[in-house]
Amino acid sequence: MDVIEREETIFERIGGADAVDRLVDSFYRRMDTLEEARGIRAMHADDLAATRDILKRYLSEWTGGPRLYSPEKGHPRLHQRHLGIPIGEAERDAWLLCMRGALEEAVADRHARDVLYDKMASLADWMRNLPGNPHDDRHRHP
Numbered sequence: 001m002d003v004i005e006r007e008e009t010i011f012e013r014i015g016g017a018d019a020v021d022r023l024v025d026s027f028y029r030r031m032d033t034l035e036e037a038r039g040i041r042a043m044h045a046d047d048l049a050a051t052r053d054i055l056k057r058y059l060s061e062w063t064g065g066p067r068l069y070s071p072e073k074g075h076p077r078l079h080q081r082h083l084g085i086p087i088g089e090a091e092r093d094a095w096l097l098c099m100r101g102a103l104e105e106a107v108a109d110r111h112a113r114d115v116l117y118d119k120m121a122s123l124a125d126w127m128r129n130l131p132g133n134p135h136d137d138r139h140r141h142p
Helices: 010-014 016-033 035-041 049-062 089-106 110-127 134-139
Strands: none
Touching (some): 010 110, 016 049
């Protein structure tokens, strides 16, 4: 009988739900305390409880864990959901600064941490929505 091996998900590799919880908590702690994050923190409500919960559910699913986000929220459509929030290079970089530190704190597996950061950096870059971003050309038709 052949045994089919299943590839471990990033969710499993980083430590599952506990790691996602630590990651998100560390991320928002950094957003609350880092001077460089002051601008992006101001874009959020004073109480981050709901936002934390949404990010935890999203990251769980996005990393290959339980589907906790889409059954309630549907397709993420992250770019569309953030169109009302001005996101440029400075906001992207502040978000990534907080996430890089949170990953270093919450994820022991260096390779998984690097893979996850690279994916998040690509996603954060895609979220930029101010005029003149390089990805603006993707929406134009000849």
